[in-house]
Amino acid sequence: MSNKTFTMIKPDATQKGYTGAILDQIIKGGFSIKALKWTKLTKEQAGAFYAVHSERPFYGELVDFMSSAPIIAAILEKDNAVADFRTLIGATNPADAAEGTIRKNFAASIGENAVHGSDSDENAEIEGNFFFSQLERF
Numbered sequence: 001m002s003n004k005t006f007t008m009i010k011p012d013a014t015q016k017g018y019t020g021a022i023l024d025q026i027i028k029g030g031f032s033i034k035a036l037k038w039t040k041l042t043k044e045q046a047g048a049f050y051a052v053h054s055e056r057p058f059y060g061e062l063v064d065f066m067s068s069a070p071i072i073a074a075i076l077e078k079d080n081a082v083a084d085f086r087t088l089i090g091a092t093n094p095a096d097a098a099e100g101t102i103r104k105n106f107a108a109s110i111g112e113n114a115v116h117g118s119d120s121d122e123n124a125e126i127e128g129n130f131f132f133s134q135l136e137r138f
């Protein structure tokens with residue numbers, strides 16, 4: 001089991017001024033930051049990042065949203081990182097997210113749901129590599 005996961009703070013959350021509060025909750029949740037950047041995805045980059053969802057009905061909306069404003073991308077480290085981070089952020093749909101989770105606290109809807117968290121060790125590796133070179137990890 002890997003001790004790394006990958007996250008993004010999504011455009012809805014960065015635009016509402018939640019970046020600091022979300023990073024604070026992540027760090028207080030026991031995750032340490034291995035890599036971090038403020039960036040903005042082009043439509044092409046968002047489409048490539050979410051290529052696994054290209055057949056889903058919400059793909060176009062997802063790509064437009066994820067390229068609409070800046071995001072934070074980060075690689076996080078903790079024992080059992082992927083599963084523990086998914087617990088910290090809560091269900092994809094904030095309406096189903098547990099009390100106190102990041103999505104319960106900060107997300108508006110299933111599409112604009114404040115944060116991304118990798119769903120497997122393999123995807124954490126792929127997603128981290130999408131944003132960060134080895135020289136950007138400490």
Ligand code: CMP
Nearest residue numbers: 058061062092110111112113115116117
């Ligand atoms: P994320 O975990 O980043 O990965 C895929 C994203 O697709 C997911 O978060 C949601 O933001 C989005 N998504 C999933 N289901 C829907 C849906 N029914 N409508 C719009 N967006 C969705």
